[in-house]
Amino acid sequence: MNRFEIVTPLDVPHASQLLAAPHHAALAGGVDLLDLLKQGIAAPTAVVNLKGLRGMDAIEPDGRGGVRIGALVKLREVAADPLLCDRYAAVAEAAAQAATPQVRNLATVGGNLLQRPRCWYFRNPDVKCLKKGGERCYALGGLNRYHAILSGGPSFIVHPSNLAPALIAFGASVKLAGAAGERTIGLEQFFILPKADPARENVLAPGEVLVAVTIPAPAPGARSTYIEAREKQSFDWPLVSVAAMVARGGARRVSDVRVVMGAVAPIPWRSHEAEALLRGAHLDGEVAARAADAALKDAVPLSDNAYKVPIAKALVRRAILRAGGIEEPG
Amino acid sequence: MPDNRDDGQRTRVFTRRAFIKGAGAAAAITSFIGGPTPPSAGVTRAQSSPTPASGAAERLGPDAATIVLTVNGKSRKIAVEPRVTLAEALRDHLGLHGTKLVCDRGACGACTVHLDGNPVVACMMLAADARGHEIVTIEGLGAPDRMHxxxxxxxxxxxxxxxxxxxxxxxxxxxxxxxxxxxxxxxxxxxxxxxxxxxxxxxxxxxxxxxxxxxxxxxxxxxxxx
The missing domain is CATH 1.10.150.120 ([2Fe-2S]-binding domain)
Known part of the structure; x- marks a missing residue:
């Protein structure tokens, strides 16, 4: 780890000003930053400690039927929050399944959304890959069992956030504060594909601080779930994760639905194909299976990760049925 | 509270830890003489940096600075660079070797300590960031003669x-x-x-x-x- 100073800003505008300077990195929970520092992937001269900033550490009603989660709220708090557990179950479940108890006590919501990918080429200090200004993505033709099966290229990372798919399933947005003031952007639009810029995963500008996440009121009758498949059960990064939100109206038909997959694409991957198939449908196992096929129809596996396709299909089907309140037989 | 004895410093008894520490120091000196990148000057350049008053910005480091941690119910003053993790501070600066450092990436849990009563991985937190929190290590939980x-x-x-x-x-x-x-x-x-x-x-x-x-x-x- 290189030497750096820790700067504690006065307030959010001050933090923005500091972070706009070159070689300044933001510190919140610090879990991902310390990992990057220890690997030599990040080497800032100054670390801007956001932890003391006011108004960023609460989960509270947003006054319009939704909820506002400060970026400094810890994953443990998200997992245990009664309002989130009750109305936004997928969000609480995603937080509860992230990392370990000891990490959830440190890691923040903002950090979970902004963490860098887990790709072993990206995390290896000796490899100058496309994301680090190099020539190519070594997953292509290399060891790629954990890489993208959807919308990969020119980089084939998968987005590592647990929370992002669940938050996008509820149409969440993020509030960003920078030198030019504040802006609010849909979380779905916040993340960008490597086609747009392989060096980054989102549109956070230099000097911008992710202040809060706002989740609108859920659709009437909405239920949700988040499930993931891992190699190791106690804790692990997901091989595939799925967040589903299903609202059922008259005649128990699907009135509103969102299906978002994690760990399959360079961004949290919302399946408009599955949603279109489900909207207005009478939900049962067969419809859910067809939706799962639709969600993966454009999958282009790499040499070692075709196994993700059937796992993703199974999880999409299960998540839809569970969110729809249908017990799967057997 | 236990006697937070730093092995090999307060006692002259030959221990494995003291031997390894000595061997490490010898290696460091060798590299200091021969290598282009000497090890950090460490605590000798310590500067005082009090906890900031509310609303005031603070700059700490990059040289070692004096910070105060509350560990096992006691206020402990140490001089550390900002890049020192809580796990390193506990082990290398406070002699609390019960907190183990294994993966150093927050994945194994060997460095688990309590921060305000909650278990955290001490390797993924900067020591300076632990100021103002109650830290309890395994030594603070109990001792061989009065175990938890x-x-x-x-x-x-x-x-x-x-x-x-x-x-x-x-x-x-x-x-x-x-x-x-x-x-x-x-x-x-x-x-x-x-x-x-x-x-x-x-x-x-x-x-x-x-x-x-x-x-x-x-x-x-x-x-x-x-």
Missing amino acids: PVQSAFVEADALQCGFCTPGMVMSVAALLSRNPAPDMGEVKRAVAGNICRCGTYPHVFKAALAAAAKMRGVKPPGERA
Whole structure:
């Protein structure tokens, strides 16, 4: 780890000003930053400690039927929050399944959304890959069992956030504060594909601080779930994760639905194909299976990760049925 | 509170740790003479930097600066560079070697300590960031002559082999029992999900956790005949 100073800003505008300077990195929970520092992937001269900033550490009603989660709220708090557990179950479940108890006590919501990918080429200090200004993505033709099966290229990372798919399933947005003031952007639009810029995963500008996440009121009758498949059960990064939100109206038909997959694409991957198939449908196992096929129809596996396709299909089907309140037989 | 003795400093007894430390220092000096990048000047360039008044910005480092941590109920003043993690500060600056450093990436749980009562991985937190929080390490939980019930239960249930994961396991279980005095097996398993034991003593760890919970509640441990 290189030497750096820790700067504690006065307030959010001050933090923005500091972070706009070159070689300044933001510190919140610090879990991902310390990992990057220890690997030599990040080497800032100054670390801007956001932890003391006011108004960023609460989960509270947003006054319009939704909820506002400060970026400094810890994953443990998200997992245990009664309002989130009750109305936004997928969000609480995603937080509860992230990392370990000891990490959830440190890691923040903002950090979970902004963490860098887990790709072993990206995390290896000796490899100058496309994301680090190099020539190519070594997953292509290399060891790629954990890489993208959807919308990969020119980089084939998968987005590592647990929370992002669940938050996008509820149409969440993020509030960003920078030198030019504040802006609010849909979380779905916040993340960008490597086609747009392989060096980054989102549109956070230099000097911008992710202040809060706002989740609108859920659709009437909405239920949700988040499930993931891992190699190791106690804790692990997901091989595939799925967040589903299903609202059922008259005649128990699907009135509103969102299906978002994690760990399959360079961004949290919302399946408009599955949603279109489900909207207005009478939900049962067969419809859910067809939706799962639709969600993966454009999958282009790499040499070692075709196994993700059937796992993703199974999880999409299960998540839809569970969110729809249908017990799967057997 | 235990005597936080730094092995090999207060006593002249030859220990394995003192030997390894000495050998490390010798290697460091060698590299200082021969290499282009000398090790950090460390505490000799310590500067005072009081905790900021509310609303005031603070700049710390990059040289070693004096910070105060509350560890096992005591205020401890140390001089560290901002890049020093809490785990390194506890082990290398406070001599609290019960907190183990294994993966140094927050993945194994060997460095688990309590931060305001919650278990955290001390390797993934900067020491300077731990100011203002109550830190409890395995040494603060109990000592050989007055063990915490979780520590006694680990001994009784034979819940360790090599013992390297044990302090972290004990801290995770103790944190669980402090907020949930009557956990079931699933809750115990989830509480130690972030602690890896490569000897595979998990079944005994679970048994020890349930036994400690029963003992702390004053009831007979599960499986024991009335």
